[in-house]
């Protein structure tokens with residue numbers, strides 16, 4: 001779907017993309033990075049809207065630099081910012097955008113009706129968009145990106161500004177865009193947690209550089225670590241130190257965090273299962289009390305703990321149970337009709 | 340087609356997709372996604388659709404009732420004198436219209452200017468203000484397509500606005516059984532003048548309007564650009580003429596869109612001008628300069644407009 005090679009974009013004084021080489025296949029791909037990481041810039045280069053400073057990118061096997069128009073004919077784009085005129089109803093607006101994509105008038109109307117229904121906009125679609133909630137606006141923005149039935153959509157921060165319920169609905173909708181409509185998705189966010197839930201593949205960039213790119217399975221399995229907190233005992237006045245030393249002796253990858261926490265790397269698969277057992281057994285053998293044992297996605301935490309807006313989902317919350325698959329997506333959420 | 344699914348709920352339930360929502364059924368039928376394999380008509384179709392939508396917008400058609408008021412009011416004011424002239428011609432059995440076709444737009448320049456000042460920002464400032472531009476440029480449409488479409492749309496709107504009263508005059512003249520040959524020539528000259536006027540003013544006004552996302556500023560700026568040079572040029576013409584320098588008075592007309600237009604019509608479209616006596620441009624010498632400056636200014640503004648949109652929306 002998308003291949004970039006050494007793709008760079010330099011603005012005066014800023015390198016927005018720095019020799020990014022990545023390849024993205026069909027399905028839902030999450031592009032994660034803190035604000036200013038270069039996500040929006042990448043999308044603009046892919047669409048051929050801005051020239052790269054260096055390197056190349058191909059979308060749907062076409063060169064962004066020279067075949068931009070052909071790419072844009074088959075790709076949909078949802079910008080991160082507001083883009084809807086307030087005094088126009090959604091239907092009229094989306095019909096217009098469909099015609100701008102080259103659809104004949106009748107087809108534009110039909111596709112608009114279908115698409116707005118699929119994104120969950122009903123009677124409201126005849127009212128001017130100025131009165132819409134953020135959630136409804138985001139749906140219209142998504143609809144205009146889908147209305148010409150593209151092969152791929154690029155969604156820039158589609159959950160931006162939504163409340164938790166709205167986020168869930170938008171994520172469910174994104175999942176459906178691929179699962180039900182058969183359209184591949186590249187969606188960006190500065191929150192990895194939410195993209196993990198809908199993506200088949202996640203690409204993390206930071207400062208315009210590629211940090212990782214791998215299937216979601218790789219993420220949930222290889223990135224976990226276990227935070228363990230234990231009581232002290234008479235035999236071990238510092239329980240954390242005792243546990244740390246004992247685990248090191250047992251050959252487990254382990255480190256300290258703060259005064260009380262022992263962080264244990266949990267490898268994927270069966271080795272991980274044994275890892276849990278080792279920790280539990282070690283704690284028991286030492287005669288310590290287990291205060292808590294939490295799973296964390298360590299690298300994600302590392303990527304984001306230094307940069308995000310103070311809501312790094314992972315480190316402060318007990319993680320989801322075990323190396324679970326991405327949370328099942330509520331399929332009906334998006335199609336639900338407001339009563 | 341409207342009621343084929345209401346007819347038989349049983350069969351409706353059986354069909355897989357397309358017809359849905361049997362009456363009284365609270366459940367929402369999931370109408371499966373249908374792709375689109377129909378034609379994709381590409382840039383030229385998109386350009387045409389954009390022109391059409393923009394021209395309609397310039398008259399408030401397809402927009403709220405409120406946004407129809409001003410354009411329609413101005414159009415009425417624009418046509419009213421023509422209606423009166425026709426009525427007078429019919430009643431009093433005149434043997435010519437009280438005014439040449441080419442004079443009409445010049446006479447009603449304030450109304451025209453107001454309309455242009457309203458229509459130009461309407462055409463571009465909303466897309467800038469609400470940041471809709473990226474949605475256009477993320478489609479096959481190129482920046483030049485967008486600019487060309489908007490220019491064509493504004494020129495069309497101005498032309499319609501200018502030529503509608505001419506049509507009224509012409510129809511009235513034929514009704515009053517004035518000399519059909521003379522009237523037709525005059526009418527065609529009037530239309531030709533309207534084309535030149537529309538292209539020149541569309542380019543200027545659109546460029547000015549595109550410099551600000553605020554519609555109010557746009558309106559004010561367009562009014563300023565159309566009127567201030569006009570009054571300056573016409574005042575200078577009078578002063579120079581009073582000083583006895585009729586040639587210079589003629590040349591000064593090059594300095595504003597309104598007098599430029601007037602001069603072109605005077606030289607090539609058989610009309611009079613508002614210029615002081617003796618300073619009208621002639622077809623050979625000064626007239627040519629008027630024509631060249633008109634074409635050049637239109638081209639320059641169009642070029643600057645394309646440039647202005649080169650970085651927009653990225």
Ligand SMILES: Nc1ncnc2c1ncn2[C@@H]1O[C@H](COP(=O)(O)OP(=O)(O)O)[C@@H](O)[C@H]1O
Nearest residue numbers: 011014016033034035036037038039040041042
């Ligand atoms: N048009 C531009 N001119 C100058 N700098 C820009 C421009 N667009 C983006 N940048 C800079 O490039 C970097 C990446 O921006 P962006 O791609 O918008 O990041 P993200 O979408 O990940 O938040 C930022 O430092 C930003 O300030």
Ligand SMILES: [Mg+2]
Nearest residue numbers: 039040041080
């Ligand atoms: Mg961004």
